[in-house]
Amino acid sequence: MDLLHTFEEDAFRDEARAWLAEHVPARPLPSLETREGFAAHRAWEARLHADRWSVVSWPREYGGRGVDIFKWLVFEEEYFAAGAPGRVSQNGINLLAPTLFDHATAEQRARVLPPMASGEVIWAQAWSEPESGSDLASLRSRAVRTDGGWLLSGQKTWSSRAAFADRAFGIFRTDPKAPKPHQGLTYLMFDLRADGVTIRPIGRLDGKPAFAEIFLDEVFVPDEDVVGEPGQGWRIAMSTTGNERGLTLRSPGRFLAAAQRLVQLWRTSGDPADTALRDRVADAVVGARAYQLFTYANASRFAAGSVIGAEASLNKVFWSDYDIALHETALDLLGADGELAQGEWAEGHVFSLAGPIYAGTNEIQRDIIAERLLGLPKGRR
Amino acid sequence: MRFLLTEEQAAFGRSLEAMLTAADTPSAVRAWAAGNAVPGNALWERLAGAGVFALAVPETYGGMGPLPVELAVACVAVGRHAVPGPVVETVAAAALLAGLAGQGEDGPAKRLLPALSSGGARATLTLPDGGPYALDADTATYLLTVRGDELRLAPGYGALHASADPARRLYRPEAGGELLASGPAVVTAAGYAADWAAFATAAQALGTGLALLDRTVAYVKQRTQFGTAVGGFQAVKHRLADTLIGLEFARPLLFGAALSMTTADVAAAKLTAGEAAYAAARTALQLHGAVGYTEELDLSLWLRKARPLRDAWGTPSHCRSRVLAGPVRDASPGGWRGALGRG
Numbered sequence: 064m065d066l067l068h069t070f071e072e073d074a075f076r077d078e079a080r081a082w083l084a085e086h087v088p089a090r091p092l093p094s095l096e097t098r099e100g101f102a103a104h105r106a107w108e109a110r111l112h113a114d115r116w117s118v119v120s121w122p123r124e125y126g127g128r129g130v131d132i133f134k135w136l137v138f139e140e141e142y143f144a145a146g147a148p149g150r151v152s153q154n155g156i157n158l159l160a161p162t163l164f165d166h167a168t169a170e171q172r173a174r175v176l177p178p179m180a181s182g183e184v185i186w187a188q189a190w191s192e193p194e195s196g197s198d199l200a201s202l203r204s205r206a207v208r209t210d211g212g213w214l215l216s217g218q219k220t221w222s223s224r225a226a227f228a229d230r231a232f233g234i235f236r237t238d239p240k241a242p243k244p245h246q247g248l249t250y251l252m253f254d255l256r257a258d259g260v261t262i263r264p265i266g267r268l269d270g271k272p273a274f275a276e277i278f279l280d281e282v283f284v285p286d287e288d289v290v291g292e293p294g295q296g297w298r299i300a301m302s303t304t305g306n307e308r309g310l311t312l313r314s315p316g317r318f319l320a321a322a323q324r325l326v327q328l329w330r331t332s333g334d335p336a337d338t339a340l341r342d343r344v345a346d347a348v349v350g351a352r353a354y355q356l357f358t359y360a361n362a363s364r365f366a367a368g369s370v371i372g373a374e375a376s377l378n379k380v381f382w383s384d385y386d387i388a389l390h391e392t393a394l395d396l397l398g399a400d401g402e403l404a405q406g407e408w409a410e411g412h413v414f415s416l417a418g419p420i421y422a423g424t425n426e427i428q429r430d431i432i433a434e435r436l437l438g439l440p441k442g443r444r
Numbered sequence: 445m446r447f448l449l450t451e452e453q454a455a456f457g458r459s460l461e462a463m464l465t466a467a468d469t470p471s472a473v474r475a476w477a478a479g480n481a482v483p484g485n486a487l488w489e490r491l492a493g494a495g496v497f498a499l500a501v502p503e504t505y506g507g508m509g510p511l512p513v514e515l516a517v518a519c520v521a522v523g524r525h526a527v528p529g530p531v532v533e534t535v536a537a538a539a540l541l542a543g544l545a546g547q548g549e550d551g552p553a554k555r556l557l558p559a560l561s562s563g564g565a566r567a568t569l570t571l572p573d574g575g576p577y578a579l580d581a582d583t584a585t586y587l588l589t590v591r592g593d594e595l596r597l598a599p600g601y602g603a604l605h606a607s608a609d610p611a612r613r614l615y616r617p618e619a620g621g622e623l624l625a626s627g628p629a630v631v632t633a634a635g636y637a638a639d640w641a642a643f644a645t646a647a648q649a650l651g652t653g654l655a656l657l658d659r660t661v662a663y664v665k666q667r668t669q670f671g672t673a674v675g676g677f678q679a680v681k682h683r684l685a686d687t688l689i690g691l692e693f694a695r696p697l698l699f700g701a702a703l704s705m706t707t708a709d710v711a712a713a714k715l716t717a718g719e720a721a722y723a724a725a726r727t728a729l730q731l732h733g734a735v736g737y738t739e740e741l742d743l744s745l746w747l748r749k750a751r752p753l754r755d756a757w758g759t760p761s762h763c764r765s766r767v768l769a770g771p772v773r774d775a776s777p778g779g780w781r782g783a784l785g786r787g
Contacts (some may be wrong), residue, residue: 342760348712432688442676
């Protein structure tokens, strides 16, 4: 057992740190959840990609550096420590790309991955429907066979970044007669600007407009945009969620950097007599370290060939609750200034509030933990 | 980078688990609490035979260590099985003596460490950073005290101060006694020893929490209400899920601390493991209901231990101060190279 970085990992860290020091914008970009900010972040993705920093863990042929999970973690630590912009391509990189690596054809990978890496094509996820959130398998949007492809009809909602993105991926019902709800589903990629697509932006709790509903009226999708076998959509969508939730959905680097900023805030403006607040600052430091080490343990298992399954749910509940506690502590340190909407901590706080809701609500995650890790009986949800 | 136990380390843990599972530790704990140390001593000999007490002792003095990772594995097993006796304190005494030796004061180490390493002797101690009570002084071979910059063998310990956990027998060392060492080296060594005591207690707390969770999961699977196992109710499941999350995020902090042995990392592990184990105890009691609130159920042995372990060798508040005095990031991820004498 060790936590020692190799000479190569240290060299990689130095290279990333130097590049970021030279290229990270001096002033924060406008929010990527606005049209203006989306464009600025797309340009940043292109800048990252030009020097192969946008997808370091991907194979070189698709624009990456082919580095392993440990170097990815090192890169993330440096990325967030440098205060670099949020990643507008993260839906594609974190959710679609791992599925493509596992299930797509060589042609699909060659066609889809390079423009994702460069930010030329930015992806939105289209999972949820108005009646299908946590119970995603009950979804009703359908894909009907036609010449050379499929016609999509129905409605998707709560689609992050769909207001400004180029394409989307999701699962659709292709066999309404299948005996169980999670059968007869197909994983499809589609163009958000195709005929028959209507996007209605939904203002989020923070007022940003990039969230959206997607209405689909006989939207044509060619066969080449089906991922894996038709009818296998559920299995394909689920096969990569464990590793993603467990390892890459939220980077420990982000929380280490945030905890460090919090301690600086406490040292400059904290009241030394307020020990209750001091304790919460300490807890934020400990939580970031715990999350980092938990992730390193999972990465070690992953590197040794294990699959991260239901354990990923531990991770998801932890980081989402932690994120809120961290930001609440910062707001309390700021006192009356905490509510100023433009503040970094206030924005982060509102964003953190969504953590326990998305990527599978924490209630569902706790059910998974109880049933699959502790072996408790399945019950009514 | 491989932040996982090696096969040897995991096998060591499994062998301790098997040995302690077969040893009927609850009977030994109950006897220990009643002042009968015979079954506890037998248990202690088996731990010594497995090499547990050699792990904190440098090879120069007859030990195999210091090996903090293996020691954490052992102390988790000790906590899981509620093994009575001053295990943590013997480890801390070994660290104290080795720390002194590392600074050139090797007389006390030469004299006391070989017997501690073999399990032929056990020690308990008080340190300036650790409260006034010496655990299980009545059964310890050596009662060490550090006051100011003086390390002494205490001459006696007075009457028993009953703990909330009757298996933790507390005594106040008497002042005076043979002076073993004095000066700045004692202060430094006492600081090392306090870190090792906190570290071993964190491991014991994690094991305690894991035992509480295991027993509670087994109970809610078989206990029925409203015609169904209570473990099927979402409110029950979610409370146990949170217990598992608390314990599973304490584990990497414990092993991270084993690799660095910095004061801040040890404090983070102690804080988190102590709080997670106490939360596990609250949940275990709630989900057992009234039968959990009885002394006769063995669960009580762990329930009563969780809170004292949370506060022994570093209260949560003390640990938080230590965390804030340390670095937030760029802490050397695996920088420990044997401050106490190894490589």
